Structures are given as structure tokens and as C-alpha cells.
Amino acid sequence: MAHRDGYNLYEGKETLALANMLHLAGPVMGDADAYDRMLHAFVSWIRQKATTDELYSAVTALKSSVQKQQFADYLEILEYCRPVADEHAAENASKGHRDELDPAIPSLYCLATTFGQPLGKFRLVHDVSKVIDRNTTGLHTVHLLPNPARSDEFMKPFMGAIEFADSKDHPQLQVADWAAGATRHWAQQMVGGGGDQFSRELEPVARPWLIDCIWPAPVEG
DSSP: OTGGGTOOTTTTTHHHHHHHHHHHHHHHHSOHHHHHHHHHHHHHHHTTSSOHHHHHHHHHHHHHHOOOHHHHHHHHHHHHTHHHHHHHHHHHHTTTTTTTTOTHHHHHHHHHHHHHHHHOSEEEEEEOOHHHHHTHHHHHTGGGSEETTEEEEEOOOOOEEEEEEOTTTOHHHHHHHHHHHHHHHHHHHHHTTSOOHHHHHHHHHHGGGOOSOOOOOOOOO
């Protein structure tokens, strides 16, 4: 919606500030369960398992649980986006943009470009993925597109060829699955309030594996 008005939310990091504000204040200023239901409704909506009406019912329920008008006003930003959500839902239903918001694509891009800096071009062996398979051509031509966060730059080249394989045939994929599971365990424990002894001991091993992750920024002051 901001983009249509000619405003770049990425340029001054307003998008990060807004995401952090909603993440930190949502379960405190409003009902925590209502906030959690809104997040689940959004994920279900993106995956076409919930309607736009169901998504905005969850937004309305969260807004109704808020006691302070100032934060309720912030949530109205989401309500103002309803026309854009309706358009996206229609496009999604027509399969015109079925993978547009799937996190697998930007995550793989970030991994490949980060590892590509010291390694150069390489061959990437990946678990079988319909989403990535559908977007292989886009990943290999992404360097032709302008960077949406930096209008004066183009995207970096993907750096690698993609090959799909079964983990039964590639021990490296089994190790990658273990590393992903260990990192997920540590992150979930940390988000939940510090975690158990095992997750704390896992942190120095797991944390260096994270690349360009989306993560709540620490609160200062």
C-alpha cells in the first residue's frame, strides 16, 4: 500500500521498526492469545488455507482487546490494507503469484549469495522442493532485477546451480537436516524465555549458522 503511494518503507528502515513494534507490543498491549491467533491466521491466509475475511476477523479481535487507543490506531494500518489483501487473495487464487511470499525463495537466495562470496560459483544439492523447482529460472536471472530495498542497485547473482536429491542418497543432506533442527530448537527455546540448559549450550554452535535471518531486534534503553 505504501509502495503504491510512492513511499519506500525499506529506505529508512520503517518496515523494521513497524515489525518490531507489532511483535513486541502486540501480545502486551492486546490479548496475547488474540495476537497469536492473528499471526496464525496470516500464515494460513498466505498458504491459502484461510479466507481474507478470517484473517481480518482475527485482526479485528486483536484490535478489540487493546486498551490503549494509540496502539489500536497502529493496528488500523492493517485494516487499511484490506483492499490490497483482497487483490492479493484473488491473484493467489488464480495462481498468478502462488509463491510470491514463500520464505523458501528469499531464504535460499540469501544463503546462496552469502556462501557464494567466498566460494564463487558452486553446485547446490537440495531436498526435492516443488516451490524451489518452480522458481529456479527466477533465481538464476534475479541479477537482472533492481533491488527493492536499494533502488540504485541490482540484485546479486544467485552464484550456484541447483540439483534436487533424496537425503537417503546424500549424507550431506542428513547433516543439513540435523543442523536445521538444532538451530530451530535453540531459536524456539530462546523466544520462549531463555530455554533449557541444552539450548543454552547449543547457542555458540547454532548461532554462527544463521544468515540474514528475520529476527526481533533487541530493545534498547
